[in-house]
Amino acid sequence: MSTDRNEAHRVVIVGGGFGGMAAAQALRRSGAQVTVIDRTNHNLFQPLLYQVATAALSTTDIALPIRSVFRRQPNIRVIMAVVRGIDRAAREVQLEDAPPVPYDTLVLATGSRYSWFGHDEWARFAPALKTSAGALDLRNRLLGAFERAELATDADSMRRLLTFVVIGAGPTGVELSGAIAELARYTLARDFRHIRPGDARIVLCDAGDRVLASFPERLSRYAARQLESMGIELRLGAPVETVDAGGVVAGGERIASECLFWAAGTEATPVARWLGIEGGRRGLVPVGPDCRLPDAPEIFVIGDAAQQAGANGKPLPGLGSVAKQQGRHVGRLIAERLAGRPGNAPFRYKDWGQLATIGRSSAVADFGWLRLTGFPAWVIWSAVHLLLLVNARSRAVVYVNWIWAWFTYGRGARVITAPRAQQTEKRQPA
Numbered sequence: 001m002s003t004d005r006n007e008a009h010r011v012v013i014v015g016g017g018f019g020g021m022a023a024a025q026a027l028r029r030s031g032a033q034v035t036v037i038d039r040t041n042h043n044l045f046q047p048l049l050y051q052v053a054t055a056a057l058s059t060t061d062i063a064l065p066i067r068s069v070f071r072r073q074p075n076i077r078v079i080m081a082v083v084r085g086i087d088r089a090a091r092e093v094q095l096e097d098a099p100p101v102p103y104d105t106l107v108l109a110t111g112s113r114y115s116w117f118g119h120d121e122w123a124r125f126a127p128a129l130k131t132s133a134g135a136l137d138l139r140n141r142l143l144g145a146f147e148r149a150e151l152a153t154d155a156d157s158m159r160r161l162l163t164f165v166v167i168g169a170g171p172t173g174v175e176l177s178g179a180i181a182e183l184a185r186y187t188l189a190r191d192f193r194h195i196r197p198g199d200a201r202i203v204l205c206d207a208g209d210r211v212l213a214s215f216p217e218r219l220s221r222y223a224a225r226q227l228e229s230m231g232i233e234l235r236l237g238a239p240v241e242t243v244d245a246g247g248v249v250a251g252g253e254r255i256a257s258e259c260l261f262w263a264a265g266t267e268a269t270p271v272a273r274w275l276g277i278e279g280g281r282r283g284l285v286p287v288g289p290d291c292r293l294p295d296a297p298e299i300f301v302i303g304d305a306a307q308q309a310g311a312n313g314k315p316l317p318g319l320g321s322v323a324k325q326q327g328r329h330v331g332r333l334i335a336e337r338l339a340g341r342p343g344n345a346p347f348r349y350k351d352w353g354q355l356a357t358i359g360r361s362s363a364v365a366d367f368g369w370l371r372l373t374g375f376p377a378w379v380i381w382s383a384v385h386l387l388l389l390v391n392a393r394s395r396a397v398v399y400v401n402w403i404w405a406w407f408t409y410g411r412g413a414r415v416i417t418a419p420r421a422q423q424t425e426k427r428q429p430a
């Protein structure tokens with residue numbers, strides 16, 4: 001830690017997501033000069049991204065400018081830039097198209113990214129849900145498919161355009177397929193004259209043998225029954241073999257579709273490469289009990305980018321709650337060090353349980369000591385997500401939207417933001 005009393009200690013936080021924001025907030029009164037760097041100008045509440053993709057919410061309902069969060073904290077500076085490396089010897093963060101940023105302490109919280117199992121060429125046909133721009137792209141593809149089906153002149157094209165395939169049956173895949181089913185069966189049901197949106201085919205594929213594999217089996221079985229009752233076709237034990245402009249081959253079966261969504265594996269952002277170290281599982285950065293790099297006490301890695309064992313010895317999951325708690329912990333450790341205390345307490349994850357929603361009034365909740373399904377789980381899911389939203393405005397807007405949608409099945413954000421030419425261009429083979 002820097003000792004010069006006239007010069008504030010420089011903490012650089014890369015990533016303004018769950019982990020990075022929590023770390024910066026914990027450093028509010030530390031006296032450190034904090035710089036938050038993010039490639040976007042906003043903090044994004046990823047758990048509700050699927051609702052942006054399925055036209056229930058607007059991006060602005062779940063994204064907040066990072067600058068506005070720290071408006072009243074003069075010790076926190078925000079930089080919008082893409083980090084492309086770290087010079088550990090010079091203690092500098094290297095940016096694209098901007099001068100490097102020096103640090104005394106570095107917190108890396110750049111999260112994860114989707115992995116197409118080594119087939120990056122699949123990404124253009126089966127995009128994933130990770131960023132605000134990505135959610136709008138998915139929404140354009142989804143709503144655009146109905147528009148194109150309305151103009152189809154033969155039954156095969158219409159069927160292909162009205163077939164939606166979601167790859168990956170974890171919480172995101174389940175939430176996305178449930179929301180697509182509700183959009184097609186209820187919201188759009190009376191909007192078209194030529195097609196019947198309610199006839200849309202929604203297929204959810206996974207290589208594993210159950211949906212929501214991280215939940216107890218009873219809850220997985222409940223979720224599968226609910227999805228099937230919504231008309232969603234499950235293809236379990238069906239690993240994806242090929243993805244192209246005309247569809248997907250999963251478990252040996254070809255499913256013709258022009259609207260595929262990827263919700264399968266994730267991997268770390270390139271933090272290990274920046275640090276010049278060997279990445280662990282899925283490229284994550286192995287860190288010590290206090291979230292520090294073992295050979296560099298001035299560098300912390302938190303959230304989805306880090307690999308850390310929990311109390312049971314198993315790796316901590318890639319969840320917002322883990323990232324947030326780690327961010328808060330690391331911020332406190334840095335503040336303690338600056339105040340002359342040791343600041344090396346190990347991180348202990350407080351596991352509050354897991355939740356996933358399936359559709360209107362239906363969810364699963366696993367708190368370990370209590371497991372709930374159906375409406376009670378859905379009420380808890382809704383309350384928790386509202387509370388976790390970053391500010392009161394977002395909470396109010398999302399709440400009103402949900403109430404409106406619950407009573408009317410309406411989805412107010414049914415806007416296609418790309419002209420039709422662009423939507424089809426993206427799908428053309430390179």
Ligand SMILES: Cc1cc2nc3c(=O)[nH]c(=O)nc-3n(C[C@H](O)[C@H](O)[C@H](O)COP(=O)(O)OP(=O)(O)OC[C@H]3O[C@@H](n4cnc5c(N)ncnc54)[C@H](O)[C@@H]3O)c2cc1C
Nearest residue numbers: 015017018019039046047083110111303304318319320323
């Ligand atoms: C669709 C979806 C649904 C989810 N649902 C849930 C849920 O219901 N519950 C739950 O607990 N978790 C959920 N998660 C997981 C949760 O969002 C993550 O675990 C959490 O966001 C991780 O926090 P983080 O701070 O590590 O990274 P993030 O929150 O992803 O933040 C990383 C930040 O780093 C920035 N960044 C990345 N690379 C660079 C770079 N090179 N230069 C500059 N900036 C960079 C990004 O722009 C981003 O702002 C979901 C995730 C997704 C994608």
